[in-house]
Amino acid sequence: MNGRAQRAFDVLVVGAGPVGAAAALMLARKQWRVAVVERQDLTQLRAPREDASYDLRVSAISPASRALLARLGVWAALPSERVCPYREMRVWHQGGRAEMHFDSALLAAPDLGSIVENRLLQSAMLRQLSALPGVELITGSALAALERQEERVRLTTVDGETLSARLLIAADGRGSAVREALDLPVLSGAYRQRAIVVNVDTERPHRHTAWQRFLQTGPLAFLPLANGQSSIVWSADEPRADELMALDDDAFRQALGAAFEHRLGAVTGCSERAAFELSWHAAERWLDHRVLLIGDAAHGVHPLAGQGVNLGFGDVALLDALLDAGEGPWQRRQLRRFERQRKAETFAATQLFSALKWVYGQPHPALALLRDAGMALVDRQTLIKRWIVDNALRNLA
Numbered sequence: 001m002n003g004r005a006q007r008a009f010d011v012l013v014v015g016a017g018p019v020g021a022a023a024a025l026m027l028a029r030k031q032w033r034v035a036v037v038e039r040q041d042l043t044q045l046r047a048p049r050e051d052a053s054y055d056l057r058v059s060a061i062s063p064a065s066r067a068l069l070a071r072l073g074v075w076a077a078l079p080s081e082r083v084c085p086y087r088e089m090r091v092w093h094q095g096g097r098a099e100m101h102f103d104s105a106l107l108a109a110p111d112l113g114s115i116v117e118n119r120l121l122q123s124a125m126l127r128q129l130s131a132l133p134g135v136e137l138i139t140g141s142a143l144a145a146l147e148r149q150e151e152r153v154r155l156t157t158v159d160g161e162t163l164s165a166r167l168l169i170a171a172d173g174r175g176s177a178v179r180e181a182l183d184l185p186v187l188s189g190a191y192r193q194r195a196i197v198v199n200v201d202t203e204r205p206h207r208h209t210a211w212q213r214f215l216q217t218g219p220l221a222f223l224p225l226a227n228g229q230s231s232i233v234w235s236a237d238e239p240r241a242d243e244l245m246a247l248d249d250d251a252f253r254q255a256l257g258a259a260f261e262h263r264l265g266a267v268t269g270c271s272e273r274a275a276f277e278l279s280w281h282a283a284e285r286w287l288d289h290r291v292l293l294i295g296d297a298a299h300g301v302h303p304l305a306g307q308g309v310n311l312g313f314g315d316v317a318l319l320d321a322l323l324d325a326g327e328g329p330w331q332r333r334q335l336r337r338f339e340r341q342r343k344a345e346t347f348a349a350t351q352l353f354s355a356l357k358w359v360y361g362q363p364h365p366a367l368a369l370l371r372d373a374g375m376a377l378v379d380r381q382t383l384i385k386r387w388i389v390d391n392a393l394r395n396l397a
């Protein structure tokens with residue numbers, strides 16, 4: 001401790017990732033005094049930056065998440081020329097002939113979602129946060145200690161600053177330090193896959209379509225970017241991912257084109273690559289005396305459906321709705337209700353994506369036939385397709 005005075009807030013948010021930033025914005029717009037503590041130094045992101053190259057990390061933002069971001073003033077702060085709506089989705093698999101085609105026209109919706117670079121999203125959120133009077137944004141400083149009393153929770157940062165509030169929201173991601181400090185139980189499993197991300201140029205245009213091919217070694221997605229490139233998320237079993245990461249650019253482009261069955265012609269250019277370990281997790285308790293987990297701190301899914309951050313935004317949207325009716329964001333009854341509802345919804349999504357990953361990973365020819373039959377059936381049934389699209393637009397809620 002360096003002797004600095006303790007500062008009091010209504011809510012403390014640990015983590016200014018997309019979900020923590022959205023939660024802080026939502027609370028500050030309801031006039032609560034919020035302090036956000038973020039480990040990374042985000043100074044560069046606070047100012048809009050002209051950067052021609054596209055971020056390797058992008059998110060497929062669902063219409064429901066977009067509506068939340070619009071309410072928070074974030075959507076309008078994004079550079080619209082870099083946001084790419086996708087209107088169609090095509091899904092097919094290795095070893096079969098069937099294909100599923102989803103079209104936003106099915107629901108008379110303008111699109112199925114938008115692809116946004118994570119860097120731009122986070123920058124827009126931080127700028128909005130900095131502009132709100134009730135928000136204290138402390139970046140480049142992590143949580144060091146937590147202490148809970150009957151009425152308040154007290155956080156000390158690694159710089160020795162002490163902050164207190166009636167509620168602490170942990171949005172500090174997969175390895176949540178808050179979750180670990182409180183020893184909250186979590187179910188988890190490794191997929192033994194890595195997701196390779198890379199931006200590529202293709203011979204033919206992406207047609208504002210999100211493409212996904214399920215390979216036996218993992219799903220491969222091509223997501224459309226506003227500059228005409230495609231953002232790739234190629235999830236592959238670890239040995240295959242290691243092989244792919246070791247290839248030179250020419251060999252990688254060829255391997256990628258072949259895995260995608262050259263649906264957009266040859267892959268003619270590619271950026272650098274990055275790889276992420278894949279696992280799932282689900283916290284068994286989200287609420288524990290004056291502490292609430294949200295976002296990846298509470299749940300983590302396979303990226304095959306592009307739903308991770310959307311599920312986190314779904315957490316914030318429900319908090320937004322429940323807290324409207326309450327007297328303060330620390331009301332136990334509302335928070336319990338939130339925990340019950342979101343825990344069930346996100347756990348169902350976690351299991352669904354794990355099951356899909358398993359079903360499409362099985363090499364047995366009988367399963368390939370079954371997958372084919374299932375996909376062909378879904379593709380023929382407008383009602384089923386409409387139901388799937390409708391649920392996807394609403395974040396599987």
Ligand SMILES: Cc1cc2nc3c(=O)[nH]c(=O)nc-3n(C[C@H](O)[C@H](O)[C@H](O)COP(=O)(O)OP(=O)(O)OC[C@H]3O[C@@H](n4cnc5c(N)ncnc54)[C@H](O)[C@@H]3O)c2cc1C
Pocket residue numbers: 014015016017018019020037038039040058059060061141142143171172173174176177178195197233276294295296297303305306307308309310311312
């Ligand atoms: C390859 C890949 C592709 C993906 N694609 C999509 C997609 O298309 N659509 C989608 O919806 N989701 C996608 N996801 C998932 C998505 O990235 C995550 O679900 C999302 O980032 C979770 O947001 P969050 O704010 O909860 O956590 P994070 O983004 O992890 O943010 C946590 C924040 O907390 C900070 N922090 C951590 N510890 C501390 C500490 N001790 N003190 C202070 N601060 C701390 C971190 O610095 C970070 O800023 C993808 C994931 C991967 C791996």
